[in-house]
Every structure is written in structure tokens, then in C-alpha cells.
Amino acid sequence: MFKSVLIANRGEIACRIMRTAKRMGMRTIAVHSQADAKALHVKLADEAHLIGPAPAAQSYLVIEKIIAAAKASKAECIHPGYGFLSENTAFAKACADNGIVFVGPPPSAIEAMGLKDRAKALMEKAGVPVVPGYHGDKQDPPFLKRKAYEIGYPVLIKAVAGGGGKGMRRVDKHADFDDALEGAMREAQNAFGDARVLIEKYITAPRHIEMQVFADSHGNAIHLNERDCSLQRRHQKVIEEAPAPGMSDALRAEMGQAAVAAAKAAGYVGAGTIEFIADGAGGLKSGGFWFMEMNTRLQVEHPVTEAVTGLDLVEWQFRVAHGEKLPLKQDQVPLEGHAVEARLYAEDPEKSFLPSTGRLIALDFPKADGLRVDTGVESGDEVTPFYDPMIAKLIAKGETREAALDILANALDATVVIGPRSNAGFLAALARSPDFRGGAFDTGFIDTHLSELVGAHGLDHEAVAFGAEALMASEHDRVAERRESIDSPWDADDGFQLSGTRRLIVPLIVEGQKVNAEVTYEGGAAKVTVNGASPAADAMAIIADDAVYVLQRGRQTKLALRDLSLGEDANEGGGGLVRAPMHGKVLAVLVEQGATVARGQRLAIIEAMKMEHTLTASVDGTVAEIAASVGAQIAEGAKVMMIAPADGA
Known part of the structure; x- marks a missing residue:
């Protein structure tokens, strides 16, 4: 059996491969990007090699760097895991050319099955049933649209290369085909470096x-x-x-x-x-x-x-x-x-x-x-x-x-x-x-x-009440640590007052929204409610980074004390502000400054974790500012553009 293996991957699959390799007595070698320097798969490996910056295209997808790490570590074989270079014919060939065993199929098999159109032709020849469709080389959009019509809607546009749902679109109407084809080809090009597609009949169930x-x-x-x-x-x-x-x-x-x-x-x-x-x-x-x-x-x-x-x-x-x-x-x-x-x-x-x-x-x-x-x-x-x-x-x-x-x-x-x-x-x-x-x-x-x-969107008041209760308890403990004893009723933090029910309003910021929790004191015990709701019975809370995170049935709610000295959010109610919903790369800006846009109109496309996300206008108006450029990395919550709402919008 092999004495050593380099795992050309990261994350859970790298850790999973290492478990078996170690059980079989192999020395395990990890590769990692700068972003993964302290990753779990690096910690579990017997040896680890840095192969480049965070983007996969500069690290995990660079064949020469993987081979160099394998040679430096004297790895007898390379296990590619899944994703990255696992189905890359050139990588399998490079392993063989350098005397390293590729733990996977021969390059010829990867090549034969790597392109869906050729694979389907091979299967038809072998007598394996194949979905009806067009699997040819001609990629002219009007031709593909005509083929889709001949096959009969609904159809499925699929990237010839790759997998994982990238470059795939279902089309139900002939009028929607052009936009779907453009999106599928662009996504396929970005994910696999190959924009070609095939058209298949979509099975309805x-x-x-x-x-x-x-x-x-x-x-x-x-x-x-x-x-x-x-x-x-x-x-x-x-x-x-x-x-x-x-x-x-x-x-x-x-x-x-x-x-x-x-x-x-x-x-x-x-x-x-x-x-x-x-x-x-x-x-x-x-x-x-x-x-x-x-x-x-x-x-x-x-x-x-x-x-x-x-x-x-x-x-x-x-x-x-x-x-x-x-x-x-x-x-x-x-x-x-x-x-x-x-x-x-x-x-x-x-x-x-x-x-x-x-x-x-x-x-x-x-x-x-x-x-x-x-x-x-x-x-x-x-x-x-x-x-x-x-x-x-x-x-x-x-x-x-x-x-x-x-x-x-x-x-x-x-x-x-x-x-x-x-x-x-x-x-x-x-x-x-x-x-x-x-x-x-x-x-x-x-x-x-x-x-x-x-499930229901919006705030869960029971979860918020639970978090507010945890926040109050934390604040109480912090104050108690600072103060050895209470010298007079005026120093108490139990909502003391001379007459009537003792109440305390706690201003919170919950998922970006302003919420007030009410604390009432009866018989020395505090009761927390939010909009009349009591704390959830099946939640847990963790306090970190000056915030409380409440977890209830897999749903997370984040809250913190609201600093009233900061005033109102300058952008509150500004429905024309378009923010990035996640970290990603700006693939396209679809409007120009000064353009008139309608609510729901496509404004920009952001790619995150190999998936495209389209930003749309939330109001009718005019593009007053474009703050993001094509090709730039953008942070979650960052301004992409500003729409000046039309009168009455």
C-alpha cells in the first residue's frame, strides 16, 4: 500500500480522506492557501504546504503548485477529493508524467465523460438510455433557440463542462430562452472556462x-x-x-x-x-x-x-x-x-x-x-x-x-x-x-x-425576549463585578421606584431594526417581554463581540443594546440604496448613471461562491450614483449604487 498521500483539496473532504489514510498507515500531506493557513485539514495533516493566495484560481486550481508540493513532500500518490482538480484531465496527466499515482480514473476516462455532449454520444453507442435533446457542437444562439423549440418546452440548458448546477437553466417559455441562455453561458464560462451548452428535454416530475x-x-x-x-x-x-x-x-x-x-x-x-x-x-x-x-x-x-x-x-x-x-x-x-x-x-x-x-x-x-x-x-x-x-x-x-x-x-x-x-x-x-x-x-x-x-420571516419576539434576558443578565453580572456592594436604593439596578409597577425599557438593535424590550420587576424578580412575548423556552444564547446571538430551532437572531447617542440611521427609509447582499465579485453593472429604472429592474450581477445573484431596483427612480465597478470584490453590505426615487415612489 502507499506510504504517503497528498490531498489536493480542503475542508471536510480533505479531513475525511485523511481519516482513512491515517488508518491505513499513510503519511498525510495537506496543501493550503493563505486563507486556510489555520484550517482544520492543515492541523490534522502530518505535513502541510502553502500553495498560494486565497482565490482558488491562484492556489487549489494551479496544477504546477500541487505537483511541486507533492514532489517536495515525496508523496507517492495524490487524492483529489471532489471539486477543484478532481475531474481535470490535465491534472491526472501531470501526476502520471511526474511519477505520482492519481487516485482516480485514467485521464482518458475523465476526458471521455468530462464533456456532457461527448459522454451522451458514448452512452448512446453503448446502449445506455439518454435524455432527448441537442448535444452537438453548434452554439449559435438562434440555432440553439430553434432546437429548444423543436425539442419542446420545458427544456434544460446545461453547461457542456463541469457540474454542480453551474451554467444550468430551466426554460418554460420560448420568450425566456435568450436571457436564460446568456446567463447559462456566462456562468459556465466563469466556472469552467467553457461557455458551451447543450439543450435537453426537461422531465416534468x-x-x-x-x-x-x-x-x-x-x-x-x-x-x-x-x-x-x-x-x-x-x-x-x-x-x-x-x-x-x-x-x-x-x-x-x-x-x-x-x-x-x-x-x-x-x-x-x-x-x-x-x-x-x-x-x-x-x-x-x-x-x-x-x-x-x-x-x-x-x-x-x-x-x-x-x-x-x-x-x-x-x-x-x-x-x-x-x-x-x-x-x-x-x-x-x-x-x-x-x-x-x-x-x-x-x-x-x-x-x-x-x-x-x-x-x-x-x-x-x-x-x-x-x-x-x-x-x-x-x-x-x-x-x-x-x-x-x-x-x-x-x-x-x-x-x-x-x-x-x-x-x-x-x-x-x-x-x-x-x-x-x-x-x-x-x-x-x-x-x-x-x-x-x-x-x-x-x-x-x-x-x-x-x-x-x-418558515415565517421577520423577528421572532420570543427569541428577542430570550436574548434581551441574556443581555440583561450579562449586564447585571458586569455591574456586580465592578461594584462590591449597593450602598443605597439609588444605586440599585432593579428598576426601583417609589410608587407603581417598576418598569425599565431597554432599547435594542435587532437584525438592524430598533426594538424595545420591557423589563418589569415584581417581588424582586425581573420579567422580560418584547411586544408582549415572553422569552422562548427552547432557545440558547451566546454573548460575543458586544452582541447576543440567539439560536432557536436552527434560526439565528442577533441583538445588541442600542446606543441612543448615535441618533437615527442616515439611510433609514432610503429605499433607493442598493447594497451588496454578500461578499462577492461584481460580474456586471447593467445600468448607467442617470438612467431611469423601474422597480424590479435588473441593476447588477454579483458572483459569490460560484453562484450568480442579481440585484434589482426596489423603487422607481433614476440612477444617481454607481459605487461599484465590474470585476471588483465587494463586501457584504457595501454600497453598489444609489437610486433617486421618482416622485411618489
Whole structure:
């Protein structure tokens, strides 16, 4: 077996690979950017090498720097993890050219499956069913629009290169095609350096079913059962599970046979995933699935397969890369119980899931039977705008699907993320959704049920009251430390007054809003209320950085004492101020200074963590100022432009 491995990745997948590598006796070597100098994967590694500045394009994506680190550390092999260079043909070739084993498929297989149009042509030749559509080389927009019309709406525009939902748009009407194509091509170019797209028929009740395949260099290939990845948002997976609800043994064998045929057609070696789109209308059925693409790497959701098979897929990767045969034959692959995985992200569900950056003031995960947590961060770490905002993956296994979902939902309730916002509450609501539990779901489920899953917006007065109570207790303790004793009633901080009910109004700033908490004293005990609401019974609070962070069912509320000496916010009520909703890069400014704009009109496009976000006008008016330039990095909350409201706006 290999004696050393360099992990050409970061975050939770780097930490996860290290666990297996260390168990197998390997020396582990990390690479890191300047932003990741104190990251968890760096701390866990036996050796670490700096490879460049924070942007991935200057560090984790630079092949020469990775190879140089591997040579300097005398690494025998490189594991690419997923993302970054994991599906890069040039990187796999560079490893081979420098005598370093690439823990993944041969470059020819990556190349064959890396471009969706060529992959589909290869699958058609191998007899694997393919979604109807246009997969050719011609990229003239009018031609593509005509092809979409011929295929019949709705259609899906997909980037030829890459994955992860980048460069993908669903189009329901012919009139919307041009804007969707422009956005998909621009996003594909930015993410993959390749603007080409293909057009496919959109299945109206789609289920996303993928088969985990494994092949060795001795001609053996098998599948390790399926995963259902239908719960998606913006074409990115949110919750995955194994086995797929409603999957029969016969259909599993049929899809598995097609997946193995696909792997063999590509000359595949190692771990890979064949992704199918299935028609979920009326349930999964024979003949109702089509090849979408192949991921020539380990998948984010591989732990659910590990949970139901009892196998370590990273260990299999190392053994196959070392030249060993597959450890099992097809009829020996286990399938026991049910597993489900949730991706915990630093994002704000109440603000359209915008990425949320900042210091992790507190991070804690529960311990429970059947629960596994894979993470690459810890308390005190920074969630930066440079990389994917995943905090952790929570994987739950139970004897039944219901039991696994219960374990997951309870674990999410008990997860503590304070600082950046997280989607923990949203994920728990998803795991408890009656329709999802009942099997009535497809890839559009989250969008259809979004309002009930995200819950009510606005301030939760019970949570605010809980935070105000914690703030008052903290202030009381601070005063008590400063003062040894109370010499007279006039020094007391209990709201003392000569007659009537003793009341104290505490001015707060809560999520940027002015709120007053009322403290009443009865019999020496203080009672805190906000708008008549008492403190929540199921919340927790942490005081840090002169603020109180309240966490209740995965939802975070930040509050602090309001400094009345500062006066009113000069921008309050200024609906014409357009701010950046997150840290990111300005991709486009769509209006000019002096232009007249209407409410809802597109003003600018910001890219954060590989996703595009469009800023729109909140009022009718005139562009009075443009404060951001194309290509510039911009901080969360920074001014992008100012709209002078029209009369009456």
C-alpha cells in the first residue's frame, strides 16, 4: 500500500480522506492557501504546504503548485477529493508524467465523460438510455433557440463542462430562452472556462437517481447500489439518501446494469457515479430512466452509500489505485437499513439562501447513535467568500427511512452554528416534511414547498425576549463585578421606584431594526417581554463581540443594546440604496448613471461562491450614483449604487 498521500483539496473532504489514510498507515500531506493557513485539514495533516493566495484560481486550481508540493513532500500518490482538480484531465496527466499515482480514473476516462455532449454520444453507442435533446457542437444562439423549440418546452440548458448546477437553466417559455441562455453561458464560462451548452428535454416530475460504480484495472466493474438526490435547490443537492424510496430489486438491477455498462464504455477505473434522471410520475419504473452524466470522482454524498453497505469507499479508491482487484463481486455487495445526508451550509434561507460569511463564534454537533458528522471547520474558524460555504455533512442511519429521518431532524435541532447564518432549521423542516416522508417528491419539491420549509420571516419576539434576558443578565453580572456592594436604593439596578409597577425599557438593535424590550420587576424578580412575548423556552444564547446571538430551532437572531447617542440611521427609509447582499465579485453593472429604472429592474450581477445573484431596483427612480465597478470584490453590505426615487415612489 502507499506510504504517503497528498490531498489536493480542503475542508471536510480533505479531513475525511485523511481519516482513512491515517488508518491505513499513510503519511498525510495537506496543501493550503493563505486563507486556510489555520484550517482544520492543515492541523490534522502530518505535513502541510502553502500553495498560494486565497482565490482558488491562484492556489487549489494551479496544477504546477500541487505537483511541486507533492514532489517536495515525496508523496507517492495524490487524492483529489471532489471539486477543484478532481475531474481535470490535465491534472491526472501531470501526476502520471511526474511519477505520482492519481487516485482516480485514467485521464482518458475523465476526458471521455468530462464533456456532457461527448459522454451522451458514448452512452448512446453503448446502449445506455439518454435524455432527448441537442448535444452537438453548434452554439449559435438562434440555432440553439430553434432546437429548444423543436425539442419542446420545458427544456434544460446545461453547461457542456463541469457540474454542480453551474451554467444550468430551466426554460418554460420560448420568450425566456435568450436571457436564460446568456446567463447559462456566462456562468459556465466563469466556472469552467467553457461557455458551451447543450439543450435537453426537461422531465416534468424528475427524480435524480445515481448509481455508485467501482472498477479496477483488471477489467472488473460493479455498482454499490443507488442514491436518491432529488431534493435540490438551484440544481444543487440538499439532502441525499440510500436506498431510493420506491426502488425495487428488479429496477435496481436494471439501472445498475446500465451504470456498469456506462463505466465499461468509458474505460473506467476507480470510484465514479452514473447519474440518471427518472420519471417520477407514478413511481419509479422499468424503462423510465435516462443517463444524464458521469461524475468521474468521489461524490459529496458518498457517506450514505458507506452507511448502508458498511464499506469505506476511500479505502477502495486507494486499493484500486494501488493495483488491487475489487474486494467484492456484485452479488456480495450489502444493502442494510436506510441512510440520509444533509448538507449544512453557511447561508441564509430567509434571504434566498445567500451565502453567509464570518467567524464561527460557536460550532457544536450532537452525538447520537446512527449519526456521523463530516466537517472541515471548528469554532473560531472563518467562513470566507473564497470557497464553497459548506460547514458540515450530517449523515444519519436507521433501520428504516422514518428512523433515519428522525435521527437527522433531531441532530439538526441540536446543532449549534453561531456567527454566520446556517440552513439547519430549513434542513430539519425538510426532514420532517410529511410529503417528503410520504415519498411524494421530485427535484422541484423544495421550490414548491419553499415557504413552509423556510418558515415565517421577520423577528421572532420570543427569541428577542430570550436574548434581551441574556443581555440583561450579562449586564447585571458586569455591574456586580465592578461594584462590591449597593450602598443605597439609588444605586440599585432593579428598576426601583417609589410608587407603581417598576418598569425599565431597554432599547435594542435587532437584525438592524430598533426594538424595545420591557423589563418589569415584581417581588424582586425581573420579567422580560418584547411586544408582549415572553422569552422562548427552547432557545440558547451566546454573548460575543458586544452582541447576543440567539439560536432557536436552527434560526439565528442577533441583538445588541442600542446606543441612543448615535441618533437615527442616515439611510433609514432610503429605499433607493442598493447594497451588496454578500461578499462577492461584481460580474456586471447593467445600468448607467442617470438612467431611469423601474422597480424590479435588473441593476447588477454579483458572483459569490460560484453562484450568480442579481440585484434589482426596489423603487422607481433614476440612477444617481454607481459605487461599484465590474470585476471588483465587494463586501457584504457595501454600497453598489444609489437610486433617486421618482416622485411618489
